[in-house]
Amino acid sequence: METSPATPTAARQKVQSVVIRFAGDSGDGMQLLGDQFTRNSALVGNDIATLPDFPAEIRAPAGTREGVSGFQLQFSSLDIFTPGDDVDVLVAMNPAALVKNLPALRKGGLVVVNSDSFKTGDLTKARLEKSPLEDGTLDGYRVVEAPITVTTVRAVSEHGLNAKQADRCKNFFALGMMYWLYGRSMDSTVEHVKRKFKPPFSDANLAALRAGHDYAGTVELFQAVYEVPKAELRPGKYRNITGNAALALGLVAAADRSGLQIFYGTYPITPASDILHSLAPYKHFNVATYQAEDEIAAVCAAIGASYGGALGVTGTSGPGVALKAEAIGLAVITELPLVVVDVQRGGPSTGLPTKTEQADLMQAMYGRNGEAPMAVLCARSPSDCFEVALEACRIAITYMCPVMLLSDGYVANGAEPWAVPDVADLPRFAPAFRTDPEGFEPYSRDEATLARPWAVPGTPGLEHRIGGLEKQHLTGNVSYDPANHELMCRLRAEKIARIANELPPTRVDGDDSGVLVLGWGSTWGACRTAVQARRDAGQKVGHAHLRWLNPLPKDLGEVLKRYDRVLIPEMNLGQLSKIIRAEFLVDAVPLTKIQGLPFLTREIAEAIARLA
Amino acid sequence: METSPATPTAARQKVQSVVIRFAGDSGDGMQLLGDQFTRNSALVGNDIATLPDFPAEIRAPAGTREGVSGFQLQFSSLDIFTPGDDVDVLVAMNPAALVKNLPALRKGGLVVVNSDSFKTGDLTKARLEKSPLEDGTLDGYRVVEAPITVTTVRAVSEHGLNAKQADRCKNFFALGMMYWLYGRSMDSTVEHVKRKFKPPFSDANLAALRAGHDYAGTVELFQAVYEVPKAELRPGKYRNITGNAALALGLVAAADRSGLQIFYGTYPITPASDILHSLAPYKHFNVATYQAEDEIAAVCAAIGASYGGALGVTGTSGPGVALKAEAIGLAVITELPLVVVDVQRGGPSTGLPTKTEQADLMQAMYGRNGEAPMAVLCARSPSDCFEVALEACRIAITYMCPVMLLSDGYVANGAEPWAVPDVADLPRFAPAFRTDPEGFEPYSRDEATLARPWAVPGTPGLEHRIGGLEKQHLTGNVSYDPANHELMCRLRAEKIARIANELPPTRVDGDDSGVLVLGWGSTWGACRTAVQARRDAGQKVGHAHLRWLNPLPKDLGEVLKRYDRVLIPEMNLGQLSKIIRAEFLVDAVPLTKIQGLPFLTREIAEAIARLA
Amino acid sequence: MSTNPVYSKKDFSSDQMVRWCPGCGDYSILAQVQTAFADLGIPREKFAVIAGIGCSSRFPYYMQTYGFHTIHGRAPAFASGLKASRPDLSVWVVTGDGDSLSIGGNHLIHLFRRNVDVNVMLFNNRIYGLTKGQYSPTSEIGKRTKSSPMGSIDAPFNPLLLAIGSGCTYVSRSVDVFTKHLQESVKKMHAHKGTSFVEIYQNCNIFNDGAWAGFTDRGARDEKVLYLEDGQPLIWGKAQRHGFVTNGFGLAVIEVNTPEDEARVLRHDVSNKVLAQALAALDHAKGDPVPVGVFYVEDRPAYDELFQAQLREASEKNGKGDLQKLLNQGDTWVVS
Amino acid sequence: MSTNPVYSKKDFSSDQMVRWCPGCGDYSILAQVQTAFADLGIPREKFAVIAGIGCSSRFPYYMQTYGFHTIHGRAPAFASGLKASRPDLSVWVVTGDGDSLSIGGNHLIHLFRRNVDVNVMLFNNRIYGLTKGQYSPTSEIGKRTKSSPMGSIDAPFNPLLLAIGSGCTYVSRSVDVFTKHLQESVKKMHAHKGTSFVEIYQNCNIFNDGAWAGFTDRGARDEKVLYLEDGQPLIWGKAQRHGFVTNGFGLAVIEVNTPEDEARVLRHDVSNKVLAQALAALDHAKGDPVPVGVFYVEDRPAYDELFQAQLREASEKNGKGDLQKLLNQGDTWVVS
């Protein structure tokens, strides 16, 4: 797929990995810029990992720090798992973007600024007294000042745009510069612009792109052209995918593999709404979406659909899960399949809606009245969302139970290359609906899974009643019998525990002794990279990363015992730590961070080192 | 207060403790009967403990097992803490009541039955083929058959009641019999009937009461009259009180002691509704009640009232707590005082609404999105509800935080003697509302408690905004700053942790080594009695019972270390056990029971014995 | 189904013991619904009866159909999900005045505006029965209950005005003890495509006995009840001597003595929303007659039909989805 | 307060940066409310502005008053608790069409029926702004958004009909860009004792630009908008040539050319609920004029007044409660 690279005039240097961050006003098109560069990097064969960072406002006031939108990308010739700790190249379209993102730039790193946007007015909006270009702020960095606005406007002048429209082409100018810097073919973006924009905007954007590229070459902005060689990726067909998109595809795949309608009942909430947006166009895949009046109605409608023989799925974020708690309890006691997706965000309450966090684990485990055990699993990376969604659906149907799928803002909005699976390799799990009235009992159970029969309305002869009052074993009639209640509470717990019977043994990467890093969810990339770094430094470290949080894998206790110390990094105040400590009485060390931001590799590596 | 006892014709025997259970149809007035006997026992100076047991239906079909209503009472010359494991005397008004309650009667115990209610129709309603009076069911018990219906009807004949009305006097007949059996004066009941009933019903009830008393004496139904001597109770004024009533009084006392209006926002739900019913008539105590459209509105209205400078309180049961979760999170982040009362009942979902359980502890701790730490405390007995309610209010105001108060169906509906406190001994905790605009910052903090200032609308110069988005330290402005979020999450957690600074050292009854029984909430009486029994049997056992669950007492870790084994009895599947294990890495042994019923003393004693 | 089964009321009685209080109005409603269902000519297994929580909401247990006793106030939401994905079922919601109008108000009005083809029976006894007698959102102001010892201060909803105001397309009223009328009401609801709503005046003889007695008692009925029939004059009373005429923008009562009087009397028109609102606003406490029957009918597409139509249309337009193709979509590249 | 402070709009502007999108209709609403508040003559600290979640619901941050940005949909519940216990405050609820009519529908209708003296401003932009453009409960059928790529199939609420149907005692409408009209609307709401409701047509220029342009644009306004004034004839249009007359039980349009025509025209009567419902049901999409102003006013006691009256009455009847006496009540006995 590689197309002819532009011929650079400068020296060509090979590097292993580059972390680049684009930052500008939210109106500046930084996400588009990032997407294009990411795609281009993927096409040249690099491994990639990204981290977008949006402001909370729809359109925060232009030029302010609050309005800064960022996009970070690591591309590499190695297998990488995070968007990188330290930024090598920062592209800053205005002063607010510069000062807000400079702390992430490594000392000696390259900063490219749009020198046209450092006028007094710009500085005021960014709450700056002096220009950071002049007050020593940038000492110790390599600085490239480019008059991006003026040059862009000039470049697109012939296309008849008004001033505002012309200005909005400057992201393509910046992109052109970066393509030059990394010696890239611009074909993929040219194609994209032609497909997505209409004239005169397509022409103007392309003009800006070329102008940026030419400018970088002509004025010899950079001392060298850098090349990041191809990574050694597993052969196959790849696409770049965000967690929310992968999760949506996982649900579509579940409809296909189960033969059931997926009924996605939801109420919009950041950062889960995109799952709805992704699913809505897939009606021809037997995926129905239902935008309910609130989260309670969303989960109830999904349960109603499951009651009718579809697979009810409901997606939300933490505050929405809180609202669904009562209805999830009903799904527990009626033993109907249901998948609840929680794309976690910063809490408590409304918290930090656009930021990431892992602080809903305890809510997932225990956030309901009574003993209401629920299966809980989580996604470790954007592409993992596909597999996890499929697995959640399979378990919900196989065990007739609600399943909580934990994603988070980082996984949901981040993107990575995904080796597109072969559909034939995906498991099939069409349910066996009960149709035989002979000996039918609504609360009889499958011997292995303890699942009760799924007998849906419309089936002749199986008319029966279910509900939220305690059920009599087998008959499902309402029962206030004390011993029966105890039996049923234990059966419901046992059913969830039995899911562990089909979980694979815990995979541990790295060493068999020393420190074990035990992670879950989106800390995966940072844990993995940190463990590698510490092993490279000679420390004995293993890494296990949980997909299933309830039940835990059966061998986990054994695994933990092999190590002197267990470190549990989490983006919360230590929730998995509590579970592990209670379950295994292991003095696990929590490593907690609760800043709305993912871990840096370094933060975990340092914690590992401290346990040496 | 003791009035002249009736002179019995039979021998007089002293006994230490008696457990008596009245059982009949829910229309038979068993609760009234039980209340009267309880009150009478209190007046003669016995210590008492009761356990009512209602059917779930308002009026289940008469004569069915589902319609049986029961009331158990232990009265004793000793200090007692439970209504007793084994029933000494069972009064059964019909066959359903007999067969349903017989398992609780100790071998050799006395059963008094209404022999008029064992006709074929009665047996059919109770789903019995043969009469238990004739088929050997009662072998091994002392049986007294009395024609209660017929004799009652005859006794009240002169008062002009219709058949149904006459029949409804038979509970007083049974009460009269029991008064004879225990050599009691009937004055307290005579007085009660005169006050609460109008003629001709007052006269008829009194006639039935006397008839029962006379009948017992005349036909020499019983071989002996039993006397339970006075207990050695702490001197003072006593009244018999249920947990819900005590909790309501605790809130009234909080209004008095804080000088604030108590705003009780609620939505009816079993078994919490009676708190509302108790509070509603106390408007002249500055207690306002607000019956909201649902639990969400109830907690929001309460928070709204707290925002305005009242103390918002909201009471409910488990399913209602689930619905309140999101709003509680808002109270956490806005740091407003709020008391949430959870009268726990059998779950999950609608579960067993009229039964008791302790399965909402984890929900109280963690049932919210994000890191949303909340103070949690619990009531151990009916009268303890008063103190705990007062303490919850004090902490909420002092620390500016939401507090969860866990009660349960057993504590709420059970009754015990309560030494009426002297108001002067109750703590005062009038809040210092902020009024000075000078240097006002909505999120500055008290050095000791970390409480922020309470600045209510209407205060000139303190106009400010609060809400559910993360707050900037000190200013309270919305902040997306990563480090600030971490700081605030930790401050909110630290604030709750600091409550431990004012908790008394953990009180341990019994031995300092051996087995520690660690309990919480309504298992108190059973734990205490069981520990005493095992110590009497020579085993080394200590007993600690937690009032505060979050934070835990500071010395608890030390206390736990002193013992070889720790036993944690709970009416759930092991929730406190998880918390203790995680916190202290102690291999605590859970003793779980989840039957909608409180522990028997024996069940705990046996578990202690197994750890010897 | 080529031939429809023939049922009797008994075929719709489950084996569960009915546990309402003796004398409760719910018994009659149960009997009328069972009778009406038997007449509808739909296979029994096609019925799904969904309820919330309350005395009334125990209804599904007693019906020999599919039944779901859900959680408090949310029955319309469960029913919406079920009907949207299973339009072949006949879906009924049973609810109380607390269940539907207190905690469940939002789901009810959203059901109405969406016009999901679900039939809602609201048992209005103006009290919370199951929780033992607190005032409800239909209790009259000043009602003394355990939770309102000085009298309630919350003005009640008018359920029919709320239904019309939120877009319900079929709005009717009946009474627990009006046996035939209630049976007919149930059958007519079934015939309407879209959400059908009936408010059923129900007596709770334990906590609110006689709430409706003023016009449901045999003696009062004939004089006080206005039986609505589409196209018929709005005349009521034992002697049929009271009638409604328009008065500016409102209703006025006249005595109907002559044929000319009768000609002046307004005729009921179920398609006239403003008239329906005026009739729904009538207040027995102010001496107005009490209309029962169908107030309002509107013809607009049912949500579940539109929902299914989009699923069909998507498949017709795009063909049945090919999963492999979908996964392969987007900017892919091959690593070899 | 003996003398009321004199304020200007600026006194009601907080120090927080306003963060709506440039061009958003919320800016104008903010300005009009600040201006109106300054004129009300109440001390600034007596205002409490309560909001849910949404772009509109960020409103409190920009008001130099007490403000509470609560959770999604629940502002009416917070406001009810606050006003019931603090009747001295002037309590305002700011909400969006999603916040109030989707998740918050139940609290809104309960606020209305209770008639708590709270003023509700609903910013209706027919879209979810904050979550980036899904259709809302006021979006028109067929609306294509990210969540409804084939067009939405949920029929919208008519907020005014819903308000009247649920018992609201003051129902009005205004428009973000009708600056004077909006200021007046706000002031009139304040004057009404009981829940006052205004639906404000608001433009979301990012996700639903021009939703109301058909009659709010300067060009269209004069022809399409019917300005409601109590007692005045229902006449509209640039030339004031269109008028409403009664037609059976409904409204019909006539051309108003002569004084006789004018005499036939119906006069607005804010106390006529049926008329208000007919006016609220008018549909711009069907060519009807768009009424703005006050549709309906009803005089009934405010909840918070009744709430306080019971507290007062209880104290008057029983005296201020004596805690020790209360604790000593019931069947007590003494152990000595």
Ligand SMILES: Cc1ncc(C[n+]2csc(CCOP(=O)(O)OP(=O)(O)O)c2C)c(N)n1
């Ligand atoms: C979440 C929740 N809150 C409260 C309750 C308690 N509750 C059960 S039924 C009910 C009200 C019942 O009133 P209504 O709907 O009128 O039914 P009725 O019993 O009068 O038929 C209440 C408050 C509950 N079960 N669940």
Ligand SMILES: Cc1ncc(C[n+]2csc(CCOP(=O)(O)OP(=O)(O)O)c2C)c(N)n1
């Ligand atoms: C419990 C919960 N669910 C969902 C959301 C996400 N959410 C925030 S605002 C909003 C809708 C906003 O629409 P509207 O009320 O019309 O306000 P607008 O932004 O249009 O002014 C939604 C769905 C939330 N914050 N909380």
Ligand code: SF4
């Ligand atoms: S309490 Fe009332 S509504 Fe409930 S079953 Fe009894 S009579 Fe019927």
Ligand code: SF4
């Ligand atoms: S998204 Fe729409 S409603 Fe929200 S601030 Fe922007 S323009 Fe206004």
Ligand SMILES: [Mg+2]
């Ligand atoms: Mg009711």
Ligand SMILES: [Mg+2]
């Ligand atoms: Mg909106």
